[in-house]
Amino acid sequence: MIPDAGLDDAALLEAVQRAHFSYFWDHAHPVSHLARDRSTRDVVTIGGTGMGLMCHIIAAERGWLPRAAVVDRLSRMLAFLEQAERRNGHWGHFHDGATGRIVPFSARDDGADLVETAFLAAGLLCLRQYFNAPGDAALRDAADRLWRGIRWDAHLQPGDPALYWHWSPRHGFAMRHRVTGWNECLITYVLAVASPSHPVPENCYHQGWTDSPVFRNGAVHHGYDLPLGPPMGGPLFFSHYSFLGLDPRGLADRYADYWRQNLHHTLINRAHCIANPQGHAGYGPDCWGLTASDTPGGYTAHSPLNDLGVITPTAALSAMPYVPDLSLRALRHLLTNHPQVWGEWGFRDAFCPGTGWVAEATLAIDQGPIVIMIENHRTGLIWSLLMSAPEIGDALARLGFAPPPPVLTA
Template sequence: MLKDDRNPRALAALPDDALIEAVQRQTFRYFWDGADAASGLALDRRTLVGPTREDKADDKVAIGGTGFGIMALIVAVERGWVTRDEALARLGRMRDALLRATRYHGAFPHFLDGASGATIPMSPKDDAADLVETAYLIMGLLCARQYFSEDTPDARRLRGDIDTLWHEVEWDWFTQGGRDVLYWHWSPNHGWAMNHEVRGWNECLITYVLAAAAPRHAVDPRVYHRGFAVGPDFANGRSYHGIELPLGPPFGGPLFFAHYTFCGLDPRGLKDRYADYWDLNCRHVQINRAHCIANPQGHPGYGESCWGLTASDDPDGYLAHAPDIDNGTISPTAALASLPYAPAEVMQVARHFLAAHGARVWRDYGFVDAFCERRGWFADTFLAIDQGPIVVMMENHRTGLLWKLFMSVPEVQAGLRRLDFSSPHLAPSTHDL
């Protein structure tokens, strides 16, 4: 059991670095104490129930959330919250569960049973491969492969098995036989019936980077340029609250667009023919914040100290909240995972959440998933895909740890070159000399 910080108002008074550390550490408990008992993989969600606040485990492992959880585990080792040996043991359990899980042309489903590895359908036709969730998992696994580099039997086996999982993903299969776009889902029962093309701008850039980087089943670069980069919400160029937005849907969309891919992919100095991705993400965050300050719908609580719209639970279910889809729900992960892009503004939000809302928002696994002051509603849930980026992006702000690891992956560097990206992490190749 990790240290449990239960006094939110005392935390709010800490210096910045100590507060960030406390938030990271408490949030990491979701992936350590709150993981699936059978496999150690990340559960999709956990729910606090009853006056004793005992938590109820969901029965579904989340593949994308597990990728973020692996990255959070690396942070935990680096910060000394768990030992390297403890982390390797946990990763060994997780690795074994992933190897026994049912895969589809190498891709994992969105949800699975941690004990058996059987697929748990997300919906009637979404009952097999989910390429985007698989990409988040592979991103985390590749960071672990880079981090656990020691020459010991356990570490060597982990790296070898990560290579197996990585190499067996048939990214090219998900072009439906050579079309110039990736498809999100495939099922042995329903084939391509969902027919969900992965087009941008959204959270899926990492899927194309890995598909171009794959050692065995890579896609041609034209799949990125003709598929992702010609999405209906790719190019923008309009201004919102006086801030021009190069790419993305109106008002930028939910903030996880600036988080999920960039847990590993370092946006600092990352450019291609379409955008400067650090600048893009900073503008996206600024627009999201400016909307909440302007607060056109008059939602209680919104302001400079309370902003952040992204996908999360809300009083009526689950929704991808954004400036143009705003029902008054603030999701702590939206601002907290934006720490690299707006440090002073995010720290103001973190202190406000703790001081103003206390134990209604600060619980066993860090900040609850969301709250809505208009409805007097505070979530009793935590979600893996929301908790993970908090730990990871806060660490990237502090040390760049996950960015350095992921960008050091030789295959990733090759994939970025194939897609004509430039980055400070890309040393000149022989053909550049």
């Protein structure tokens, strides 16, 4: 049932979180209980499952389900992940939810996916930190065992400090996809340095991650300076995926103040939709948000430089910690003016306000951030869990992160 847009803020956010969590509980794969990639296909997604782990924590904390039921479900998920096909401890992008076999993403992408594994690992660490009761020992141990089994250093090549995204037993590193920034992959480098069992050296971050023509920005867009990233900031998932667990409040290094980076990226994205240089019908102060999602012609990464007239609800809603008033206005606008976008598990993936097109599917990697980032706005729960992991604090210190200037608000 679609929430009443007239609810007070707390009740409305609770209703929206619970609806989107239902994707990970009610629509989970019936054998593995991992997150289906999208509502219209059966394959499970490793990155989306990592987000799903965080959502299960929120469900337990808020009492949406009995804690014992959540622990039982998570135990089954981790048991499946432990027996699933892996390469050097890494999972693939997609897996068969019944057998655990890797499902090729493309012809040569049929093995380990470093970044999807990182999103899962962040969820595993949050789970380990949260379930700390004596009776949770088996669940904690399984999460820690999976985390320690990831060989981050296996995704390095001689003479190159950058991590490589894909490795295949048939094709090796033939895809040649170096993980360099600025994008959604900051968490990958933090976790790779943080690993207690198979770490990479700190210079991978300073010489590999930063080795990109679109790492530094420094320009002013719509009146907001942007330290990092491509012109106009790129799709908004850059400010969401790594920061589901990494707390941007107080996170800064020699390259950026990450609260400022994410706040300004969000405001630039919204300002573009208000300016609306291409004249897309329906855009405005309360109808904004360009990020990766479905379109009438397929999946693409929407941004100010790739604006196809498609609004993706997760973009504005997952920006809740950065611009809570603006995100709440966008949420109420969607519920009031575009109720057709609400589906069985919360908002569908995307819509064109000017044409009436609405995506058929919902996607795990878009549903999850809505639940998590609203919770981080409300309580900071997932931020506090990942940042409490001693490996993360140690890695950030060794990488040179220090407190930034005072937090900005919109």
